[in-house]
Amino acid sequence: MRKILGINFSHNCSFAYFENNVLKEYYEEDRFNKIKNFEPPHTINQEYEYITLKKFKNIIFDKIVFVSFDRGDILIEKHFIDNILKQIKFKDFKFYNNEHHMFHAISGFYFSNFNEALCIISDGGGEVLHRDLRVLESIFYIKNKKIKTFYKHYSNAKNDFFNIYKKIPVEKNIKINNVDIKLSNKETGGLKYLNYTISAGFKEYEEGQLMGIAAYKNKNTNLDKNVLEIANKAQNETLQERIKLIEKALTYNNCKNIILSGGYHLNCSNNFKLVKHFSKLNFFVDPIAHDGGTAVGVAAYETYYKK
Numbered sequence: 001m002r003k004i005l006g007i008n009f010s011h012n013c014s015f016a017y018f019e020n021n022v023l024k025e026y027y028e029e030d031r032f033n034k035i036k037n038f039e040p041p042h043t044i045n046q047e048y049e050y051i052t053l054k055k056f057k058n059i060i061f062d063k064i065v066f067v068s069f070d071r072g073d074i075l076i077e078k079h080f081i082d083n084i085l086k087q088i089k090f091k092d093f094k095f096y097n098n099e100h101h102m103f104h105a106i107s108g109f110y111f112s113n114f115n116e117a118l119c120i121i122s123d124g125g126g127e128v129l130h131r132d133l134r135v136l137e138s139i140f141y142i143k144n145k146k147i148k149t150f151y152k153h154y155s156n157a158k159n160d161f162f163n164i165y166k167k168i169p170v171e172k173n174i175k176i177n178n179v180d181i182k183l184s185n186k187e188t189g190g191l192k193y194l195n196y197t198i199s200a201g202f203k204e205y206e207e208g209q210l211m212g213i214a215a216y217k218n219k220n221t222n223l224d225k226n227v228l229e230i231a232n233k234a235q236n237e238t239l240q241e242r243i244k245l246i247e248k249a250l251t252y253n254n255c256k257n258i259i260l261s262g263g264y265h266l267n268c269s270n271n272f273k274l275v276k277h278f279s280k281l282n283f284f285v286d287p288i289a290h291d292g293g294t295a296v297g298v299a300a301y302e303t304y305y306k307k
Contacts, residue, residue, distance in 0.1 A: 006299025
């Protein structure tokens with residue numbers, strides 16, 4: 001009876017316990033410490049005692065698998081890992097510092113009832129090719145326990161959160177290891193939504209405020225007209241981008257099952273519009289579409305996909 005613990009230590013810090021190939025327990029640390037969207041402290045000399053890990057004090061795990069978004073600082077990553085390993089019993093461990101989007105895809109696929117699916121991943125850029133290039137959207141195909149990467153869009157569009165300022169002067173399309181790669185300076189998906197949220201006067205993780213405000217466009221309201229306009233632009237522009245991404249996915253494979261994951265797809269309003277737009281497709285939205293779901297993805301990968 002193999003025991004695997006998947007741990008995501010980015011924002012939405014989370015823990016997924018697989019026993020005998022089945023997800024037995026899933027926790028998010030912020031449910032216990034009451035710090036919304038909790039991410040461990042970044043200061044190397046500061047350690048954090050995880051409340052969640054106390055639930056596993058009597059378990060010896062066969063393997064602990066770590067995943068995070070790429071901070072570009074291996075010392076911080078190592079500090080997080082060492083701190084956690086002091087608080088838990090285990091035989092082996094591994095840290096996956098890339099393929100963040102793949103773990104989103106696997107999480108969604110695990111929870112679905114599909115035998116095969118195209119996985120559409122859209123977020124703010126949790127995966128890095130180079131210090132200034134982050135993946136904003138990806139397309140995967142999963143059938144049974146095999147996964148294929150079709151497409152990744154890397155961008156160095158300005159993002160105040162990641163402090164990325166350089167620009168790629170020309171959009172380029174290349175192929176690496178038989179995967180279509182788009183290089184651009186365009187913001188899209190979760191990054192575009194984040195930047196619109198900030199321009200409307202909200203903070204990071206308050207994207208839901210913008211989504212809610214957009215619903216008031218054609219109603220009598222005292223909401224600031226500029227904020228209302230930004231909210232509608234964010235919804236409409238990113239919706240059209242998601243439509244094009246799904247259409248692109250269907251050029252790789254005509255599978256009718258579509259999984260949506262990545263932080264952007266916490267946008268339930270636009271998810272519903274996608275379902276209506278593609279009425280002949282079968283949609284499943286990852287129930288843990290934010291980074292917390294990658295703990296499930298990495299543990300499921302270790303359990304089912306790794307050769």
